[in-house]
Amino acid sequence: MSIIYRTSFVQVRHDPAGATLETEWLDFANSEQLRSALTESLRLGRQHRVRGWIANNTLLRTIRPADQDWISQEWFPEFAKLGVQRMAIVESQDALNRMGISTIMQRATAHTPFATQYFAEAAPARHWAASTGTTTPTPTK
Template sequence: MPVIYRTSYLLLHHDPVGNTLETEWQDFVNSDQLRTSLTEVLRLARLHRIRGYVANNTLLRAIRPADQDWINEHWFPEFAKLGVQRLAIIMSQDAMNRMGIANIMQRATAHVPFDTQHFADADAARRWAADVPATRQPAAR
């Protein structure tokens, strides 16, 4: 997948065929780096009208509690408005990150109108995120 945004701590990939974005974190990020990067994710996700998102947290370290709050209170409500249908989360090698992501996702349930799955394998996560139907079918009553 082509890289459309690059810093020393993040590669952001866009797959135009699968209509996905992937954040591939490279290491620990401080609060400013995390929030700036996730704000850029929102901008690029809107621009490309993505339907699948891959959060590749393999190398990401712990996320501070204040940043977890920011993600839940500010980022996720905006992300939920994008029309994303699948969120694939690739698990971090860092135990503290895994706990932080679990906390974020538990609290984000109210803002998550899409399918979410956790993966250990990046290729499987990418395939799943890109396999999005053209329109979401309403739930049967």
């Protein structure tokens, strides 16, 4: 995986062999930073025609309710158009972030025509997102 985008709060990696993109949050991101990074990630996902997505939220902290709404209502409909088949979510160490992600995913159900699985660590998430199997896994949550 090579880093194709980086700021002080997020880095985005692309794995051409597995056709995956990973957003790894490195620190707290305010609303403007979060939205900008997610928008850029969408652009990169389109450009690289990814089929697997890893949302590495390990170090991401609380997402404000207004940003949760934006992600559910604005970002996810665009994300769904990418044709992603698998979304792996590496859970945050922050309990409030985990609750926020859960809320976002519940609201975005109509825009998630792909398999989603939650992970405690990045390595198995990367492996799963890059796999081409057609079975839908049982979520670990």
